[in-house]
Amino acid sequence: MPELIFPLDSTKKFTDQAKIGHNRWHPAIPPVARVKPGDSFRVHCREWFDGAIHNDDSAEDVRDAPLMKVHALSGPFAVEGAEPGDLLVVDILDLGPIPQEDSGPLAGQGWGYTGIFPTKNGGGFLTEQFPDAYKAIWDFSGQVATSRHIPAVSFTGIAHPGLMGTAPSAALLSKWNARESALIATDPQRVPPLALSPEPREAILGGVSPSEFDRIAAEAARTAPPRENGGNQDIKNLTRGSRIFYPVYVSGANLSVGDLHFSQGDGEITFCGAIEMGGFIDLRVDVIKDGMQTYRVGENAIFMPGRTDPQYSEWLAFSGVSVTLDGEQRYLDSQLAYQRACLHAIDYLTAFGYSPEQAYLLLGAAPIEGRLSGVVDIPNSCATVYLPTAIFDFDVRPGSSGPFRVPQGTSAPHAGFD
Structure with missing residues (x-):
């Protein structure tokens, strides 16, 4: 086993560990450990909410x-x-739930969760149609996930880190804050907000000194979106065997990782759309000197997908075009087209007895594939959602005998605002 350089004790909060991580991006957050090119090492990761979901x-x-x-x-x-x-080269050697802990109160101890976030607290890809909170708990058996809240479904997860990236430089951080603040200013009262500005409250900054904490917390960027440094990209195929090339903006690169997922569909459409878990990840690092200029990789990470994905051979695909539910024509709006494809898949699954919320949770958690299928034929962009048929315990394809009905009486937990 590679050397464990960032241990976590499951009986303690994230901020009470021997080594403390962080929840903001800033170049002044000091490294908690140092490695050399060619080193392999293990890192423990806490689920993204540090045990707040049960x-x-x-x-x-x-x-x-x-x-x-x-x-x-x-x-x-x-x-x-x-x-x-x-360029920092990062190989994902292995990852999974919390080792040797198959039960307990933390996600990753034999279970994980998917959530539909309410519009008033983050929202999701389809928040206009699903404004309330819902949750599904998934149980792990090896690489297979099943849920008491979504019956007649089981699938092999593609485990991956939802978030990994290098620290920004001071100049890059300033650029992020300026452009995101300008976006927020276009509609400052929007719910959910257009972006997340720096927020000192609840900031965790690792080993930053008390004398510098307030200044850095006021500048540090939130970790919610993906940016030039990689970050919260939520790429389901960034799994075992993947090699990622990250731009380096500060001395040492200062790599961070977290937000492990047992499985996820393309887009993580419910916002908390993956099966969230804590666990471990084994990494190996190397450095390509002057690689950003040599390979013209200055504003993005690039990667080679792993080769250990589940091999699904049959799919049921749903298409969508860039027309709103109200019939308004949009010009080549691929995001809208993908929303419509997802809604079509949800509508289809309700014919089998799933509630719309169960279907939405499933599309966020299962290894669906999302594709931009047409982006040149004006005015309609076409996007597609590929649903693997093998994840169902029944034949999900259309047929002359009519749709199978899933067992009734099971529902996804729901919570609305008063």
């Missing part, structure tokens, strides 16, 4: 989820010799 039949915890606390990131880890302008 294995029960209530969705009140999802409704009231403390978004200012996320994400609970492990790191930063400095890589010897890495300097601005280099």
Whole structure:
């Protein structure tokens, strides 16, 4: 087993550990450990809410989820010799739920969860159609997930880190804050907000000194969106065997990782759409000197997908075009087209007895594939959702005998605002 350089004790909160991670991006957050090019190492990761979501039949915890606390990131880890302008090479060797802990109160101890976030607390891809909070608990058996809240479904997860990236430079951080503040200013009262500005409350900044804490907390960027440094990309195929090339903006690169997922569909459409868990990840790092200029990788991470995905061979695909539910024509709006494809898949699954919320949760958690299928034929962009048929315990395809009816009486926990 690779050397464990960031341990977590499941009996303690994230902020009470021997080594403390962070939940904001800032170049002044000091590294908690140092590694050399070629090193392999293990990192423990806490589920992104640090235990705020519970294995029960209530969705009140999802409704009231403390978004200012996320994400609970492990790191930063400095890589010897890495300097601005280099590319950091990261190989994902292995990852999974919390080792040797198959039961307990933390996600990753034999179970995980998917949540539909309410509009008033983050929302999701289809928040206009699903404004309330819902939750599904998933039980793990090896690589297979099943849920008491979504019957007649089981599938092999593609485990991956939802979030991994390098620290920004001071200049890059300033750029993020300026452009996101400008976006917020276009509609400052929007619910959910257009972006998340720096928020000192609930900031976790690792080893930052008390004298500098307030200043850094006021500048540090939230970890919710993906950015030039990688970050919260939520790419389901970033799994075992993947190799990622991250731009380096500060000395040491200062790599951080977290937000592990047991499984996820393309887009993580419910916002908390993956099967969230804590666990471990084994990494190996290397450095390509001056790689950002050499390979023209200056504003993005690139990666080679792993080869251990479940091999689904049959799919049921749903298409959508860039026309709103009210019939308004939009010009080549691929995001709208993907929303419509997802809604078509949800409508279809209700014919088998699933509630719309169960279907929505399923599309967020199962390894569906989302594709931009047409982006040139004006005015309609076409997007598609591929649903693997093998995840169902019944034949989900259309047929002359009519749709199978899933067992009734099971529902996804729901919590609305008073």
